[in-house]
Amino acid sequence: MFKLSFKQQVLTGFAVSLLFVLVSAITSYLSIDKLNQDTKWQSHTYDVINLIKDVEFQVLNSETSIRGFVLSGDKQYLKPYDANASKILPTIAELKRLTNDNAEQQIRIDSLNQYAHAKTEEMKGVLSAYESNGKEAAVSRVMAGLGQLYKTQILKTGNKIIETELNLLAKRKAAIVNSSKQSEGVVMISAVVIFCLILFLFSYIRRTFDQQKLTENHIRDSNIELERISAENEQKNWLLSGATAVNEAMRGEQGADELCTKIITSICNYIHAPVGSVFLVNRSKKPSNLLVVMHLKIQKEP
Template sequence: MTKKYIRNIRLSFGISILILLISSIASYFSITKLLESEKWVSHTFQVIDKLDFIVSRMKDAETGQRGFLLTGDKVFLEPYTGSQNEVAAALEAVSGLTIDNSVQQQDIPVLEQMIDQKYTLIKKTIVDKERGIPVTEPILLQGKEIMDGIRVQVIKMEVAENQLLLRRQKELKKFITYTPIFVAIGAILSLLITGFFYNRIQRNLDENSKLEQDLNVKNQTTQKEIEEITKMAKKISEGNYSARIDNSDS
């Protein structure tokens, strides 16, 4: 019984530790994926934010250009001044953030080319204005077409990022749902295993206790028999043979 008792304890601890280990690994994997998904969601928002910034600064530059062309006052060029470097930096950031996205990497050069064309045209109109050369309607329409193309290209890239974001949010939701389930299942299994082996160990203890009681009773009975036999043997050795007969009769 002792070996059986020890075996149950070892088995109980072994299975409980195994369940705990599996549960911990599953939880760790789920939490890791959760953090990874959260990182990608943040990454997608960064890309969209940079693309929005590009359009915003391009619109500011265009607004400054129009103000200068109407008034000739260079104060209107403040939004334009420095915006080209800011837009270039934002575009470079988008390129770095989407380095693993082949579709976006193909779209970036297209956007970059249109941005360069737009700034080249803005600069030309400013120089022409300073020289007293009238800015023609075809030039302004060309600038509008380029800006419309920039908006369309940015929208296309943002749609792609939003679709990617939806997939990542779906994956994030999945891991948010499954992580507590893994933990709960592991906890429940551990409790069930612990309860099962507790009952087995308790049953073994009860069996051992009953066996010990039976052995005590048997030992007491045997001891009494030994005492009776000893007494009888002593009487016989003293020549009292009737004790033997009386005992046999009894």
């Protein structure tokens, strides 16, 4: 069975941790990027709504300015018209550009553009009638209600566009909330998992070192025990070797003096003693043989 060394296990653990950190970073980046995209779409919706309101403001101001001029004949009333009428169609063009991703809104904006063209032409017609035929002609054209009709259609179409954008805005706000929660969840889960991995590695390394230390203690105790057993065996071997030497010296038929001399010589040579002696005791119950002692002393053989 394939088994990794301690160093390989630690390196593998760190590699797995780094890999998970990389995956977490990528996941977090994608979540945050989605959150940014949803936020941009929300800003985009507000931009569309603001442009629609700008168109309505420009149309109403222009119309009010012309009516004031027609009724009063004072050209000062034309200043709002001069400031706003020329911006209506460019504003709608910008609105069309912003909504090029939404086919439904493009259709409405095309209708809005047609009504805006008609309204601007009608306002120019009122001014032309005033200049050509006087106040009464201009008032008659205004009272005909054609300009009012165009204005109503512009406001109506604008309200539909705003309503659609508000529905999109609600969905995009919900998407932002979900993206935000998802990003927070990914970051939190990643942090917890990374913390757990680091904690596991720390625990594993510490446990491995403890086991290694315990193993070293067991090996040291085993070595001490082996040394003790070896010393005991060495002592037993020494005693057995000495006993063998004495047995060799005692072989054969020998007299007491000769036997004692060989025994003492063998023992002295074995234990490296310069002098040796042996005492023979007769434990016979006869009074004459109650104690017989022979004392021999010899020099150690070279």
